Amino acid sequence: MTCKFCLEKPVIQLPNSEKKLCKSCFIKYFERKVIKTINKYKLIEKNDHIVVAVSGGKDSLSLLYLLNKYCQKRNNKIKLSALQINEGIKGYRDSSIEDAKKFCKSQRIKLHIASYEKETGKTLDKVKKKYKDTIACSMCGILRRYLLNKYSRKMKATKLATGHNLDDEAQSIIMNQFRHNIALSARLGPITGVKKDPRFIPRIKPFYFLTEKEVATYAYLHNLIFKFNECPYCEDSNRFFIRDMLNDAEAKYPGTKHSIVASFIEILPLLKKKYKNQEINSCKLCKEPTSSDICSACKVKEKIKS
Amino acid sequence: MPKVFLEKENKTVETKELIVSNILKSLKINPTTVIITRNNELILENTVLSKEDKISLIPIISGG
Numbered sequence: 180m181t182c183k184f185c186l187e188k189p190v191i192q193l194p195n196s197e198k199k200l201c202k203s204c205f206i207k208y209f210e211r212k213v214i215k216t217i218n219k220y221k222l223i224e225k226n227d228h229i230v231v232a233v234s235g236g237k238d239s240l241s242l243l244y245l246l247n248k249y250c251q252k253r254n255n256k257i258k259l260s261a262l263q264i265n266e267g268i269k270g271y272r273d274s275s276i277e278d279a280k281k282f283c284k285s286q287r288i289k290l291h292i293a294s295y296e297k298e299t300g301k302t303l304d305k306v307k308k309k310y311k312d313t314i315a316c317s318m319c320g321i322l323r324r325y326l327l328n329k330y331s332r333k334m335k336a337t338k339l340a341t342g343h344n345l346d347d348e349a350q351s352i353i354m355n356q357f358r359h360n361i362a363l364s365a366r367l368g369p370i371t372g373v374k375k376d377p378r379f380i381p382r383i384k385p386f387y388f389l390t391e392k393e394v395a396t397y398a399y400l401h402n403l404i405f406k407f408n409e410c411p412y413c414e415d416s417n418r419f420f421i422r423d424m425l426n427d428a429e430a431k432y433p434g435t436k437h438s439i440v441a442s443f444i445e446i447l448p449l450l451k452k453k454y455k456n457q458e459i460n461s462c463k464l465c466k467e468p469t470s471s472d473i474c475s476a477c478k479v480k481e482k483i484k485s
Numbered sequence: 486m487p488k489v490f491l492e493k494e495n496k497t498v499e500t501k502e503l504i505v506s507n508i509l510k511s512l513k514i515n516p517t518t519v520i521i522t523r524n525n526e527l528i529l530e531n532t533v534l535s536k537e538d539k540i541s542l543i544p545i546i547s548g549g
Binding site: 180395407 | 516527
């Protein structure tokens with residue numbers, strides 16, 4: 180059994196395909212696919228300041244590594260920084276912050292850290308202790324998105340890059356279908372947002388067409404997978420239910436996730452057109468952009484104030 | 486018998502199976518959720534193991 184393109188030993192069989200690739204051919208394939216996505220959807224342009232949202236996990240560190248390589252090849256005409264959000268989850272986030280710090284130091288990338296505690300006065304641990312019935316993931320997602328946008332804007336970013344992969348996108352598409360939240364789906368895609376607004380930093384997803392397994396393989400081959408570390412609150416999540424459901428479907432019917440994303444990409448221009456006139460207000464409390472009077476993050480902050 | 490290290494559970498189990506895909510089936514592990522290594526090298530699901538082999542199943546999880 181050899182690589183499809185050379186005589187080396189394969190490290191992966193590509194999803195939804197019979198192709199087996201060795202380490203070197205897989206890395207070439209992976210990086211070419213990312214560059215193709217960047218070029219096709221104009222994710223990165225000259226003089227951009229890209230802020231990479233870093234969790235310390237395999238997806239975001241692989242993205243940071245690859246984009247750093249990409250920027251260096253372009254004589255650093257593109258500025259690259261990293262931003263990490265500290266939710267305040269003991270035994271989970273503290274170790275991934277250390278991983279991210281070490282990695283950024285080795286790559287000479289400036290890392291900024293924003294925290295829930297500084298923003299809301301409480302860590303997620305404290306919130307979960309007081310409000311046991313709170314669904315951590317939904318609240319956490321709202322605050323994380325809010326802080327990523329707010330701080331990347333403060334850092335004068337022109338784009339915010341996230342390590343979202345094809346599996347993540349397929350999950351988001353199905354979650355929005357299950358909740359009849361198509362307006363939210365209109366904001367998905369390789370580059371997010373329905374219309375330009377200086378208050379919103381456009382988010383880009385260079386791993387959009389790569390599966391979680393491909394990203395994990397790339398990360399493993401670059402020593403970017405650290406000790407197994409799972410968020411202690413993750414069982415609360417609706418996303419994980421959808422993730423398991425899609426993984427089961429993929430095992431039974433290979434290509435399911437690719438089909439979900441490919442079908443979605445076909446209808447995305449229509450969704451963006453339909454929702455392009457949606458109004459963007461300023462939150463009455465924090466002035467951050469929102470579709471209603473008070474933004475979701477301020478609603479969360481109010482809820483956990485007492 | 487081959488040994489399988491389950492990183493998520495941090496434990497090692499023995500198996501009678503010699504083909505990696507059959508090991509995953511017997512452990513009820515979805516192949517899309519793990520990467521598999523032997524001696525720190527990635528291996529494919531159709532790899533046939535020897536009785537002395539030790540493999541690791543590394544779960545793929547999002548950083549959160």
